Amino acid sequence: WEDIHPLAFDRAEEDEGLFVLTLLSAGLYLLYPEINALPRPAAIDDLERETRERAMDFYEESLRRLMYHQGPDQQFLGKTVLIPGRIHSMLDRFPDARFIHLVRHPYETVPSFVSMFRTPWRFHAAGIEDDSPHVKQLADLAIDYYRRMHEARERIPDAQIETFRFSTVVGEPRETVDRIYEWLDLQMTDAVSSSIDEEIEASRDYSSSHDYSIQQFGLTRGEIYTRLRDIFEAHGFEP
Secondary structure (H helix, E strand, O other), X not given: OOOOOOOOOOOOOOOXXXXXXXXXXXXXXXXXXXXXXXXXXXXXXXXXHHHHHHHHHHHHHHHHHHHHXXXXXXXXXXXXXXXXXXXXXXXXXXXXXXXXXXXXXXXXXXXXXXXXXXXXXXXXXXXXOOOOHHHHHHHHHXXXXXXXXXXXXXXXXXXXXXXEEHHHHHHOHHHHHHHHHHHOOOOOOHXXXXXXXXXXXXXXXXOOOOOOOXXXXXXXXXXXXXXXXXXXHHHOOOO
């Protein structure tokens, strides 16, 4: 995973690890390819009320400990890719939360999602081919998450969500960060501003070695477009 999602004990990480501890995270599919045989981790929103509340209790109390350690004057910022499976649970628990929603073209998102999850299978489930039914289940999950987030958007007040195209963030990183700070009504310190400029400069020559294609996983553009047509239209994506 080094060129896809670097991991280390001394690196910042997504809060998905907290949900992994509850065994209610799609992250478990990195280790278990039988997705349709183990559907519960994919979407906390689909589970019984008691289970949803217990999972969110654990998450909220974990954040409380983190914020106690950081100090009372801090604001929590979480990054999570798998939130569509629990977006309604999040909204119920944190009704005043604000969301920065990055949207990437489905022709790029779906195979990237599949490739990321499929990579560990090569070590512990080497017999699974790229175009196998197991991999198709990953694609179905990626498409389902796209739809869940799109439909949940109607629940989120406009004042609590800002949507950015992934291509805009990559092409205009400084301008995007400035707009986000302004939207959140946050003051950027000189130290943070310099750090951002350094990161942007360091990333100019970056080229990902994460290679994948739609055809590699037995998918077609036509299939993805048919299943996500309204999303293509909503964000002005070329089919």
